Amino acid sequence: MHKTDPAFTFRAVQVFVATVDAGSVTRAAHQLAISPSSVSQQLSNLEAALGAKLVIRSARTFRLTEAGALFLNRAKELLDGVGAAKAELALADQSPSMTLRIATIEELDATVTAPLLHHLTTTYPNIAFSFSSGASHENYDALASRAVDLMLAVDTIGDAEWVEMHPVLLDPFILVRGSRVARIEGQNDMLAKPFIRYTSALQIGRHIEAQLRRTGLRPPKRIEFSSNRALFETVAALDGWAITTAFAYLSTPLAPGLIEPQAVPLPGFSRRLALHARADALGDLPQHIASGIRDCLKSLVLPDANERLPFLGEAFGMLD
Secondary structure (H helix, E strand, O other): OOOOOOOOOHHHHHHHHHHHHHOOHHHHHHHHOOOHHHHHHHHHHHHHHHOOOOEEEOOOOEEEOHHHHHHHHHHHHHHHHHHHHHHHHHHOOOOOOEEEEEEEOHHHHHHOHHHHHHHHHHHOOOEEEEEEEOOHHHHHHHHHOOOOOEEEEEOOOOOOOOEEEEEEEEEEEEEEEEOOOOOOOOHHHHHHOOEEEEOOOOHHHHHHHHHHHHOOOOOOOOEEEOOHHHHHHHHHHOOOEEEEEHHHHHOOOOHHHHEEEEOOOOOOOEEEEEEEEEOOOOOOHHHHHHHHHHHHHHHHOHHHHHHHOHHHOOOOEEOO
């Protein structure tokens, strides 16, 4: 009896791309929540279906063959094409069930994720949503490795051809000080009090440090944090100060009782938050979701900003 080659399957292509992005069978298995033997079997089936060796893999080695490198771009185009088709069907309310994985940041979790999810599940009844939270650079890595489909992050990617960007929020930096600390008017006041900073592993920390260097201000490096709450609590406890953003302040429930916000006594600067997707991978769906995020922020956060941070004027607001 003639033995037929394994069928070419979409799942095998997904596993192939995930394994290449992860750089190993073991890491791909962890990301895909399947066993390493299942990953290896899918790769073997794909190679048999194509009639070509795609990867050299062993306990210590994982690399693409020439055929694998040629097939990789086509494989990614296939995955993105199917994703765009599913998104188009979802927008037309004709889609079978699909899951959309969205990576957000700490600030969005605290303010907008719940009402946004209500909006999304009502608008797209055939889509299941999976939310995760991380720093902007972590979300970028997750999008690049296809661990997520969309990410909300600081707009620092630039003109990467593989990314499409949908602006959401202009988020100005502000100064926060302990409630017992008098208003900080200039660099002498800033140097006289403890400076609590974000870790430089975070994009927000690097953004702040760059602005301080531009103005010639170099507070001693003693205490740094990776979360808004810990930073604000320490500012209050040490009668110190920190630079954060309006959205970070507004999205931390305990902030008003601990710290006082004011304008930064330096040239003003802001960060831009945007929703990112792999280019053309989800059709018009990212644009619609970005619009939903802006609507939630406009109704839930903007009035709070006008009341609690009136010194910002129109510096804090939505981006179209």
